[in-house]
Amino acid sequence: MESAESLRNKCAACFRQFNRMEHLVHHMRTMYHSVHEPTCGICKKHCKSFESLREHLIGPLPKQECKNLFNIQGCKFCLTILDSPYALRIHQDRCQLSGGMLARLANLGLQDSLTIDNGFSRGQQVVALACKMVGGGSDGSLDICARVCIIDENENIIFHTYVKPSIPVTNYRYETTGIRPEYLRDAMPLRQVQRRIQDFLCNGEPMWRIRSAKGGKARILVGHGLDHDLDRLQVEYPGIMIRDTAKYPPLLKTSKLSNSLKYLTQAYLGYDIQTGIQNPYEDCVASMRLYLRMRNQVHRREEYPLASDPQNQNNFASWMSPEDMLAISRSDYYCWCLDSA
Numbered sequence: 001m002e003s004a005e006s007l008r009n010k011c012a013a014c015f016r017q018f019n020r021m022e023h024l025v026h027h028m029r030t031m032y033h034s035v036h037e038p039t040c041g042i043c044k045k046h047c048k049s050f051e052s053l054r055e056h057l058i059g060p061l062p063k064q065e066c067k068n069l070f071n072i073q074g075c076k077f078c079l080t081i082l083d084s085p086y087a088l089r090i091h092q093d094r095c096q097l098s099g100g101m102l103a104r105l106a107n108l109g110l111q112d113s114l115t116i117d118n119g120f121s122r123g124q125q126v127v128a129l130a131c132k133m134v135g136g137g138s139d140g141s142l143d144i145c146a147r148v149c150i151i152d153e154n155e156n157i158i159f160h161t162y163v164k165p166s167i168p169v170t171n172y173r174y175e176t177t178g179i180r181p182e183y184l185r186d187a188m189p190l191r192q193v194q195r196r197i198q199d200f201l202c203n204g205e206p207m208w209r210i211r212s213a214k215g216g217k218a219r220i221l222v223g224h225g226l227d228h229d230l231d232r233l234q235v236e237y238p239g240i241m242i243r244d245t246a247k248y249p250p251l252l253k254t255s256k257l258s259n260s261l262k263y264l265t266q267a268y269l270g271y272d273i274q275t276g277i278q279n280p281y282e283d284c285v286a287s288m289r290l291y292l293r294m295r296n297q298v299h300r301r302e303e304y305p306l307a308s309d310p311q312n313q314n315n316f317a318s319w320m321s322p323e324d325m326l327a328i329s330r331s332d333y334y335c336w337c338l339d340s341a
């Protein structure tokens, strides 16, 4: 039973109820609720991730009223609620993407057009990067980058090459990589690949400037598990420019662990990747599409959207209403919708 007191102490975002107002105040200080959280289109409950929103709508213990409407008018990929079943059909045709882009790749062959812009591009350029690794070390478990691909926002290949490793390969992992020794023998050496990617990403901007959030012409880098890719490529790039689908809070599991790119592509874009021999182009396209989907979310614009912005004191107090507290609460992560500002 809900007492009047516990209703007064109900979080306006996640609807949790507290016996005492101080507990709600404490909750607000630690939850960083914001307009950027995935939100149920029916009851307006805020969730920490799309995964928990999915559970709320269609999981084993969904909220029944939300589930009923979602079943008729909800898109199972992006989890939005449409106005009618008809609007849903139209929407879902566009929302579910097909993975049939690999034929295009086959005709293109290897591309190598990494160039530095001369400054006339509109807005900040976004590129996606993915690698395929072969095995090194005595048991073949050491990842060595053998193939790398970079695409632009329109899924055009900007750079795609095999990489000649600097240490011996002990396992080509042929069943998933499709890579044979002869592909790497005369490929571009790792040092050269590293230099070219580094220069391409920084695009003429010095590292200190990129780090200080005045990236200028430096490129936003999208990918899945980029720490590992960049480490294997020995490329250094400031976190402020990185959009990683393995680390973005709304795309994490409820347990805060990363989802695989394969799972995210299936769940949010509606098609399969990484079946059989894997192509880094396919991974680039999937992570870029996920990024764009997140960037295109329509969230209310706020002057200082981050809890860490010094203007946001977030002085929650027990005399405030739960709605007022939510109104001044800010996110503790950088929502990608902010890239479209």
Ligand SMILES: [Zn+2]
Pocket: 011, 012, 013, 014, 015, 016, 027, 031, 033
């Ligand atoms: Zn809450």
Ligand SMILES: [Zn+2]
Pocket: 035, 036, 297, 299, 335, 336, 337, 338
């Ligand atoms: Zn947002």
Ligand SMILES: [Zn+2]
Pocket: 040, 041, 042, 043, 044, 045, 056, 063, 066
């Ligand atoms: Zn709901």
Ligand SMILES: [Zn+2]
Pocket: 075, 076, 077, 078, 079, 080, 091, 092, 095, 096
């Ligand atoms: Zn959708």
